[in-house]
Amino acid sequence: MRMALYLTPSALPLSLPLGLAVASGWILHGRARTRKVATAALLASLLTSAAMFVNIGWVAPDANQAFREAAWAQSHPNWPPPVRGDGELRLGELRARLEQARGAGQVDDVRHLEMLYHQKLSVSVMPFTIVVLMVALAFSRTWTRAGLTATACIAFAASYTLFTYAFPLVERGVAPPMVLEWAANALFATVAGALTWRRRPA
Numbered sequence: 001m002r003m004a005l006y007l008t009p010s011a012l013p014l015s016l017p018l019g020l021a022v023a024s025g026w027i028l029h030g031r032a033r034t035r036k037v038a039t040a041a042l043l044a045s046l047l048t049s050a051a052m053f054v055n056i057g058w059v060a061p062d063a064n065q066a067f068r069e070a071a072w073a074q075s076h077p078n079w080p081p082p083v084r085g086d087g088e089l090r091l092g093e094l095r096a097r098l099e100q101a102r103g104a105g106q107v108d109d110v111r112h113l114e115m116l117y118h119q120k121l122s123v124s125v126m127p128f129t130i131v132v133l134m135v136a137l138a139f140s141r142t143w144t145r146a147g148l149t150a151t152a153c154i155a156f157a158a159s160y161t162l163f164t165y166a167f168p169l170v171e172r173g174v175a176p177p178m179v180l181e182w183a184a185n186a187l188f189a190t191v192a193g194a195l196t197w198r199r200r201p202a
Helices: 002-027 033-074 091-103 107-138 145-171 177-179 184-201
Strands: none
Touching: 002 033, 002 107, 002 145, 002 184, 033 091, 033 107, 091 107, 107 145, 107 177, 107 184, 145 177, 177 184
């Protein structure tokens, strides 16, 4: 049970955006959509993004390291605990290691650390941006509950695909790490902005 609890913070960056997107699609369909409900959804997503920033920046790295140390102690009881890997660095520590790699001219390390750094930041913002997209979609037309919920799942799947293929694309020189890691949030914001602009009266 303790080992499972150590892994929980690392599962939240994927589960929370999906849960919020599906919940938004569930409550904003058809005549159920109101400005009050939309405002509540946006506020909840904003608070969730703030909590995710703390989780990804500090809680998850410490929990991951605690998991590694506990697992290591079981198999190597007389050995010293493992040092923190890049994935177990807190946000400030990751930033410091990135600057150190830049100063040393370690190109491969810089690319890898930039990916991790921007991934942490972009994932923490995603609960807000995906709900912004869902609100914009809900008010762009009349949706059925199933239709809007399915669209939420598709939006999340698209963002997950972008995250999955970000590193291979960076390796091929398609785009810098910052661009690829923020691509999903930028796409959500752009689509939401376009839908909102289209609804403005002439």
